[in-house]
Amino acid sequence: MAGITIKEIAKRCGVGVSTVSRALNDHSDINPETKKRIMAVIEETGYIPNNSARNLKRIDAKCIAVLVKGITNPFFSPMIEVVEQATEEKGYALVLRHVEAYEDEVDVALELEKEKRLRGIIFMGGSAMHSADKIKKLNVPVVFATIGSDISDNLSRNSYSTVSVDDALESRKMVEYLIGLGHKKIAILTEGNDNPSVVQQRLQGYLQALKDNGIEPNEKLIRFVDRRIYSMRNGYDTTRALIKSGEKFTAIYCISDVLAIGALRALADAGLRVPQDVSVAGFDGQEMADFCIPRLTTIKQPLDEISKETMRLIFDIIEGESHHRHIVFPGELIVGESTKEIR
Amino acid sequence: MAGITIKEIAKRCGVGVSTVSRALNDHSDINPETKKRIMAVIEETGYIPNNSARNLKRIDAKCIAVLVKGITNPFFSPMIEVVEQATEEKGYALVLRHVEAYEDEVDVALELEKEKRLRGIIFMGGSAMHSADKIKKLNVPVVFATIGSDISDNLSRNSYSTVSVDDALESRKMVEYLIGLGHKKIAILTEGNDNPSVVQQRLQGYLQALKDNGIEPNEKLIRFVDRRIYSMRNGYDTTRALIKSGEKFTAIYCISDVLAIGALRALADAGLRVPQDVSVAGFDGQEMADFCIPRLTTIKQPLDEISKETMRLIFDIIEGESHHRHIVFPGELIVGESTKEIR
DNA sequence: CTGTTAGCGCGTTCAC
DNA sequence: GTGAACGCGCTAACAG
Numbered sequence: 001m002a003g004i005t006i007k008e009i010a011k012r013c014g015v016g017v018s019t020v021s022r023a024l025n026d027h028s029d030i031n032p033e034t035k036k037r038i039m040a041v042i043e044e045t046g047y048i049p050n051n052s053a054r055n056l057k058r059i060d061a062k063c064i065a066v067l068v069k070g071i072t073n074p075f076f077s078p079m080i081e082v083v084e085q086a087t088e089e090k091g092y093a094l095v096l097r098h099v100e101a102y103e104d105e106v107d108v109a110l111e112l113e114k115e116k117r118l119r120g121i122i123f124m125g126g127s128a129m130h131s132a133d134k135i136k137k138l139n140v141p142v143v144f145a146t147i148g149s150d151i152s153d154n155l156s157r158n159s160y161s162t163v164s165v166d167d168a169l170e171s172r173k174m175v176e177y178l179i180g181l182g183h184k185k186i187a188i189l190t191e192g193n194d195n196p197s198v199v200q201q202r203l204q205g206y207l208q209a210l211k212d213n214g215i216e217p218n219e220k221l222i223r224f225v226d227r228r229i230y231s232m233r234n235g236y237d238t239t240r241a242l243i244k245s246g247e248k249f250t251a252i253y254c255i256s257d258v259l260a261i262g263a264l265r266a267l268a269d270a271g272l273r274v275p276q277d278v279s280v281a282g283f284d285g286q287e288m289a290d291f292c293i294p295r296l297t298t299i300k301q302p303l304d305e306i307s308k309e310t311m312r313l314i315f316d317i318i319e320g321e322s323h324h325r326h327i328v329f330p331g332e333l334i335v336g337e338s339t340k341e342i343r
Numbered sequence: 344m345a346g347i348t349i350k351e352i353a354k355r356c357g358v359g360v361s362t363v364s365r366a367l368n369d370h371s372d373i374n375p376e377t378k379k380r381i382m383a384v385i386e387e388t389g390y391i392p393n394n395s396a397r398n399l400k401r402i403d404a405k406c407i408a409v410l411v412k413g414i415t416n417p418f419f420s421p422m423i424e425v426v427e428q429a430t431e432e433k434g435y436a437l438v439l440r441h442v443e444a445y446e447d448e449v450d451v452a453l454e455l456e457k458e459k460r461l462r463g464i465i466f467m468g469g470s471a472m473h474s475a476d477k478i479k480k481l482n483v484p485v486v487f488a489t490i491g492s493d494i495s496d497n498l499s500r501n502s503y504s505t506v507s508v509d510d511a512l513e514s515r516k517m518v519e520y521l522i523g524l525g526h527k528k529i530a531i532l533t534e535g536n537d538n539p540s541v542v543q544q545r546l547q548g549y550l551q552a553l554k555d556n557g558i559e560p561n562e563k564l565i566r567f568v569d570r571r572i573y574s575m576r577n578g579y580d581t582t583r584a585l586i587k588s589g590e591k592f593t594a595i596y597c598i599s600d601v602l603a604i605g606a607l608r609a610l611a612d613a614g615l616r617v618p619q620d621v622s623v624a625g626f627d628g629q630e631m632a633d634f635c636i637p638r639l640t641t642i643k644q645p646l647d648e649i650s651k652e653t654m655r656l657i658f659d660i661i662e663g664e665s666h667h668r669h670i671v672f673p674g675e676l677i678v679g680e681s682t683k684e685i686r
Numbered sequence: 687c688t689g690t691t692a693g694c695g696c697g698t699t700c701a702c
Numbered sequence: 703g704t705g706a707a708c709g710c711g712c713t714a715a716c717a718g
Contacts, residue, residue, distance in 0.1 A: 003695095005694095005695055005696085006695065006696060006697095007695080007696090010705095015704075015705080016704065016705035016706070017695095017696080017697090017705080017706090018697080018698075018699095018704075018705060018706080019703085019704060019705075021696070021697055021698085022697095022703095022704090024696095024697095025697080029703060029704090030703070030704085031703060031704085034703085034704085046453075046480055048453050048454055048457050049457070049695080049696075050399070050457045050458060050694085050695050050696070051395075051454060051457065051458035052394075052395040052396070052398040052399045052457075052458050052459070052694085052695080052696090053395070053399055053694070053695035053696040053697085053710090054695080054696060054697075055395040055696095055710095056393070056395045056396055056399060056694095056695080056696070056697090056709095056710045056711065056712090057695085057696055057697040057698070057709085057710055058696085058697065058698095058710090059697085059698090059710095074417045084443065096441060098439060098441075100427065110389075110391050111391055111394060114391050114392070114393045114394065114395075114711095115393060115394035115395050116395070137389055232630055232631065232634045233630065236634065261631075261634050262634060264634075264636060265633075265634045265635075265636065268636055287575055287576065288575065288604075288631075290608075291575045291579065291604050291605060291607075291608045292608075292636075293607060293608065293611055293635075293636045346710095346711090348710095348711055348712085349711065349712060349713095350711080350712095353689095358688075358689080359688065359689040359690070360689085360690090360711090360712080360713090361688075361689065361690080361691095361713075361714080361715095362687090362688060362689075364712070364713060364714085365687095365688090365713095367712095367713095368713080372687060372688085373687070373688085374687060374688085377687085377688085392711080392712075393710085393711050393712070395710090395711080395712090396694090396710070396711035396712040396713085397711080397712060397713075398694090398712095399693095399694045399695065399696090399710090399711080399712070399713090400693080400694050400711085400712050400713040400714075401694090401712085401713065401714095402694090402713085402714085457695095
């Protein structure tokens with residue numbers, strides 16, 4: 001039957017509920033003997049405390065939440081491992097929550113904060129910076145990981161932190177590298193999405209690089225994937241359409257590695273060789289970039305450092321040892337086998 | 344500061360708390376006018392109900408949980424999308440919880456059941472069937488998706504359901520296909536893990552196929568990856584070690600597509616051509632298999648059907664319209680470009 | 687249609 | 703070291 005409670009345990013042990021509670025929560029002032037006895041009964045009955053009830057009472061739940069937007073995205077996996085370890089080391093509990101595409105991550109955070117008495121919140125992914133006053137409603141420190149601060153208005157910069165690369169800058173770096181190889185007709189695969197996001201930043205970097213090098217952007221080479229930028233299928237379909245359009249290009253720059261993998265396949269299917277006929281570049285530096293054939297040239301985000309810094313920062317803020325900051329890490333241009341000098 | 348409650352809202356609106364509660368929960372017997380007024384105040388104050396308190400009281404929370412083992416695994420992504428849609432259609436809430444490698448998924452389920460008043464639980468991934476009596480402690484219907492029932496003892500088969508492919512059979516199918524192409528020295532990349540799991544089943548299928556065809560298994564061709572079978576790196580390293588060992592082989596069968604991608608890369612790095620020099624086969628039929636270069640020959644699990652059937656089944660059981668069942672779907676042998684007849 | 691009231695299961699005083 | 707009582711914020715049952 002679904003309902004064995006702390007009261008039941010107390011009765012069976014012939015003690016009061018508070019004693020059981022103390023045993024459960026590793027309180028100091030309890031006779032080791034009684035504790036042992038109680039734990040034995042708990043084990044035996046398979047009693048499990050009700051978390052809802054606990055959260056309701058508990059005032060000091062050392063707990064932080066990580067909200068990840070987009071469950072289909074393996075991009076965040078390595079970061080999450082770091083987060084888990086760091087929270088454990090600090091003796092904090094971790095609530096890991098995936099936010100669906102249609103959900104507003106800040107709303108979810110608001111709800112979770114009430115429910116779990118959070119001490120801090122980390123956002124990963126999510127396209128925009130939302131209304132700043134909504135974020136301000138969160139009464140605990142907020143850190144955005146892999147989302148730069150340029151995206152938001154400057155006024156509210158001190159109400160949250162960010163740890164990321166400079167997406168526009170890194171994107172420009174990649175396009176400049178391609179230009180340096182002699183490419184002028186550089187297509188870009190990006191997402192058609194108006195709200196400020198890393199996606200927008202990367203597109204801006206592309207445009208800036210062209211401009212700085214006196215290359216007129218060609219609208220027909222700026223291709224927007226249907227929805228998600230973390231879909232190989234989207235990369236494939238969009239590249240195919242690009243090829244079919246007949247517009248000439250010597251390189252394709254994809255704003256995610258996942259898109260790039262789709263692009264590689266589409267090019268192969270069209271009988272185009274990479275990098276001999278077309279150069280392909282990605283962005284993110286995910287593990288898979290290193291296992292492609294050919295290996296993908298990409299911008300590697302230092303996810304490990306970003307994650308570690310995120311954790312350091314949020315705990316510092318929680319403990320009052322730091323105020324909000326905006327930290328930028330450099331990305332690394334990884335030259336793979338998918339790009340080549342043009343003659 | 345962090346605590347505006349339902350009482351506060353009631354006071355501000357000059358109504359009782361239950362009226363606010365009714366407005367919150369879309370109860371029918373409430374004056375639309377009052378409701379409107381209340382909702383306005385809620386909006387204005389940014390009030391958010393405390394879920395812990397709600398869960399504590401609510402007796403009928405239409406809610407099911409999905410526990411996924413291994414967050415690093417994109418394998419389940421397509422399934423989750425189906426699950427989300429189905430629960431929404433049924434008017435159920437969904438708790439999606441990732442279970443860490445070191446956690447016992449059944450323990451997590453037990454806890455969650457108490458906390459959220461679940462009506463059903465779905466397990467995805469997780470290597471073994473644990474103690475059957477532990478599962479029996481779960482007072483709500485349990486369905487395992489993509490994990491076959493062969494794994495567990497027959498005695499407790501009627502205390503949960505399974506929806507999956509027959510991993511041993513499908514695995515045998517793949518190896519027989521390779522044998523049919525003329526391969527005799529077929530290496531396998533699997534996980535060295537003793538507890539019953541899909542991994543074990545797939546290895547058994549491999550051994551059975553060899554046996555049925557009069558091929559003596561060669562221990563040196565059975566390679567165990569270090570830990571996770573969903574790591575390209577593991578596939579790469581293990582393949583590399585295999586090549587280095589000098590043992591002859593003409594095909595590599597990997598028990599996951601992810602491993603296979605690592606294998607492809609390792610072979611390329613060793614100057615071996617796929618499929619001319621070595622054939623490579625995977626298992627799972629993930630999206631990425633279709634985007635590899637060369638396209639991967641694999642066994643495609645009908646994840647869409649498995650997911651849909653899982654949802655149908657769990658709701659049927661919840662509603663008392665079905666008892667526990669063990670459903671097996673056929674896998675599909677997808678012939679890609681990574682395997683080739685041997686002369 | 688609405689207000690009052692009794693717990694949900696637990697952690698936390700505060701006495702003992 | 704321990705137990706009794708209170709209340710966390712909310713929903714549900716019951717009166718009105």
